[in-house]
Amino acid sequence: MxxxxxxxxxxxxxxxxxxxxxxxxxxxxxxxxxxxxxxxxxxxxxxxxxxxxxxxxxxxxxxxxxxxxxxxxxxxxxxxxxxxxxxxxxxxxxxxxxxxxxxxxxxxxxxxxxGEKWFGAGQGYEHIVALTLGTGVGGGVISHNILITGSNGIGGELGHVIINPQGPLCGCGNHGCLEAYASATGIIRMAKEKRKKFPDSEIFKANEITAKSVFDAAKNGDRLANKIINEVVEALAIGITGFIHTFNPSVIIIGGGISRAGDILFKPLRERVEELVMPSFKNSYKILQSPLVxxxxxxxxxxxxxxxxxxxx
Amino acid sequence: MxxxxxxxxxxxxxxxxxxxxxxxxxxxxxxxxxxxxxxxxxxxxxxxxxxxxxxxxxxxxxxxxxxxxxxxxxxxxxxxxxxxxxxxxxxxxxxxxxxxxxxxxxxxxxxxxxGEKWFGAGQGYEHIVALTLGTGVGGGVISHNILITGSNGIGGELGHVIINPQGPLCGCGNHGCLEAYASATGIIRMAKEKRKKFPDSEIFKANEITAKSVFDAAKNGDRLANKIINEVVEALAIGITGFIHTFNPSVIIIGGGISRAGDILFKPLRERVEELVMPSFKNSYKILQSPLVxxxxxxxxxxxxxxxxxxxx
Structure with missing residues (x-):
């Protein structure tokens, strides 16, 4: 149909x-x-x-x-x-x-x-956590085959889970939300903050700093770019570990523009999450890149x- | 029946x-x-x-x-x-x-x-987050009237959501889990760590440091005890804010031995959570003490x- x-x-x-x-x-x-x-x-x-x-x-x-x-x-x-x-x-x-x-x-x-459940990487699963990493960080959860939206339908705000109370200010007014790190906004902020310390970074060669230019520079071995990606990975790993402990999902699916960075993001992320989850959760989940683009x-x-x-x- | x-x-x-x-x-x-x-x-x-x-x-x-x-x-x-x-x-x-x-x-x-849903403070609600604060921190979630247990039935480990990656070591091996602060174990650890700086605290007058003795001392105005409770409240507030953003629950119910501290815990906790939640979540929930004891x-x-x-x- x-x-x-x-x-x-x-x-x-x-x-x-x-x-x-x-x-x-x-x-x-x-x-x-x-x-x-x-x-x-x-x-x-x-x-x-x-x-x-x-x-x-x-x-x-x-x-x-x-x-x-x-x-x-x-x-x-x-x-x-x-x-x-x-x-x-x-x-x-x-x-x-x-x-x-x-x-x-x-x-x-x-x-x-x-979309991931019906047409993407979530097909066949009843327990899915999804994150979209774009300008901000969006979240969506299917648990026991039900879309978790909560009493007023406004749940699933996974981008505004605080993962570091000493962290940078987020657009929502709190400090250290996942969105403050794992979004284009967060990545650009980190690059700007470190500009004085890394003036020669490839990141600053283009007219405009973008999340893509940071990932591209990292692939070329740029030190600042790799430092920033480490921060993004650490923040995502802490957030995702919490979501795994909370929802015990079969898959965590990551989409949005930043997910297209591919292995340079996903490889260290998978390793770090597997380090952080409690023993009973090890190997209980997969972290997948959204195929829907x-x-x-x-x-x-x-x-x-x-x-x-x-x-x- | x-x-x-x-x-x-x-x-x-x-x-x-x-x-x-x-x-x-x-x-x-x-x-x-x-x-x-x-x-x-x-x-x-x-x-x-x-x-x-x-x-x-x-x-x-x-x-x-x-x-x-x-x-x-x-x-x-x-x-x-x-x-x-x-x-x-x-x-x-x-x-x-x-x-x-x-x-x-x-x-x-x-x-x-x-138990809270059928006989306690959760009666009539379909969206409930519950925490038991005892030796450790236990968690349970009912969302859309379904008990959230996940793909292998091991979800709901809300005590092992990381709320401060620079925080103290938790029994699970990670740093800064909610359990590392908001449990009897965490409270006793904080008291011991600060003993040198606050040798005259009322907490150390008894033979044994317990969570109850810390709350009792706080009620008497003891400085160290109040500092510890501030840390417990801040950790719980960060964790609960994340659970509110994730589940949009109607009620958050807190039980376990530590919940019996009553107002000295719940009053600042309610204030701090309401500060931390995003505007659309304000007044969307209640934080209640478990009545089941x-x-x-x-x-x-x-x-x-x-x-x-x-x-x-």
Whole structure:
């Protein structure tokens, strides 16, 4: 069967028509979000994009992965930092009215773990912890086959678990959250802080410091870059060890732009986590790189529908 | 209906006949565990204790809260640190054979959260995080009404979430676990470490340093005792903030010997957690002291049965 997945971002909205049996994206399109045009305009253009890619094809429902705090039962965006006029916006019901289809919404980090479960590295597992390492750190947990969202649906904020109370200030106001280390923001901050001590680092040769330039420099043996990656790995290892002790998951799946660094991140991370976990947890889990890459958003959004209806055919 | 709850400890086994409708313990008894007598002897004496307190009364099943790693599906104690000859011992099936009743087993920290849900401060809630602060720190989580035990049934080890990687060595081999601060072991360690600097502290007036003597001294204004409690509170607040961000629970319930310190622990803890949680989580939870006190073990064990059969009458 076909499902529409909508990956709602602050800059772009990606819309895809997904074959739920194999996760193939039959058609997709991308529009600019243009938040400042107002929510009615954004809604109208999302609906048009869906109508365009589904022309002549049947589909059963729409899933939307949205940033922010979501009331999943009622399909309402409670608030979303980059969408200032969307407070308590009934995005689901409004879109459903235009399209005459069911619309399901989840927070985008939660839809990421669903995408991994239905189409990615989490297939066949009932206990999955997922992290997206991008500008920030998003988290999503499936435990006992249930998406863990908590009493108000706002759980799974794994990026804001404090892993070092003496650590750097995080955007949330606390010190030493996982996000303060294992995000592009954290990596760039660390590079800037150490610039005086390592003025000749390859990191500073380009116009702009990015997480990618740090990983690239590390692969070339750059000392500062490797120091930064050690910090990222240590922070991730401490956080993931806690998640393993808490959830006893079968797999920990890491996605987002930073995950594409590959072995230079995953090899030391796997070693360090295996050192840190308690004996009974050793070899009880795998740490995997998300295979979904640029389709993670659309497939995650489509998976919201599969998770709610509990089947794929 | 009646249920038998068995609280299996390293020193004592408490056995109670519980009325599941109101959590009243109709009869109870306590026997010495005598682990060194061998598992067959312990089993036989547990069975006799159950037969004694249930004489003339019908009961539907037995729940056992056991330390260690439990295979709940098969009723097997995989291993338990204080029960060296119990590796892979089929405690459930063996006891079931003697009594001709169903026997359900859970890890004791998990049975604690179940006891709170069915008979304690967690009644009516579907999202509960529970901590027992004793010699160590035990954890149990109910999320979306499901006991979170993970893929091998060993999750919920909230005492071994690392909250400060520069912190003191924990019994598990890592540094700065929650247990290294918020347990009797951690409190006594902190007192001993600071003895030279605070030789006149009231804590050292008694023959033995205990967690209780530290809390008592703090209530009398003792400086060192208050410093230690500040550390306990800070560690618990960091850990609990992480659990709130992860699970978005309705209630966090704290039991175990240290919880009996009462307001001197709970008041600063509530204030500090509310400071640390992100804005969307403020006022989303309550931190409660376990009301079950010395019956927590038996009621928790009885609750294992209720959780498995999903009802209390």
């Amino acid at each position: 076909n499902i529409v997945g909508v990956d709602l971002g602050g800059t772009f909205v990606k819309v895809g028509l997904v074959d739920s049996l194999n996760g193939k994206i039959k058609r997709k399109t991308e529009i600019e979000t243009q938040v400042t045009s107002g929510k009615d305009s954004v809604l109208k253009r999302i609906a048009e994009a869906i109508q365009k890619i589904t022309a002549g094809e049947n589909y059963i429902a729409v899933g939307i992965g949205s940033p922010g705090s979501i009331d999943k039962k009622r399909g309402i965006v409670r608030f979303s930092p980059n969408f200032p006029d969307w407070n308590n916006y009934p995005l689901g019901p409004e879109l459903s009215r235009i399209l005459n289809k069911s619309v399901f919404i989840e927070n985008d980090a939660n839809s990421f773990v669903l 640029e389709n993670a958003g659309i497939l995650g959004a489509a998976s919201i529908v599969l998770q709610r209806i509990g089947k794929r055919d | 009646n249920i038998v709850g068995v609280d299996l400890g390293g020193t004592f086994v408490k056995v109670g006949l519980v009325d599941s409708l109101n959590g009243k313990i109709k009869r109870k008894t306590e026997i010495e565990t005598q682990v060194t007598s061998g598992k067959d002897s312990v089993l036989k004496r547990i069975a006799e204790a159950i037969q004694k307190i249930t004489a003339g009364e019908n009961y539907i099943a037995v729940g056992i809260g056991s330390p260690g790693s439990i295979d709940k599906k098969r009723g097997i104690v995989r291993f338990s640190p204080n029960f060296p000859d119990w590796n892979n011992y089929p405690l459930g099936p063996e006891l079931s054979r003697i009594l001709n009743k169903s026997v359900f087993i859970e890890n004791d920290a998990n049975s604690f959260v179940l 010395e019956n927590a073990g038996i009621l928790g064990a009885a609750s294992i049965v209720l959780q498995r059969i999903g009802k209390r009458d």
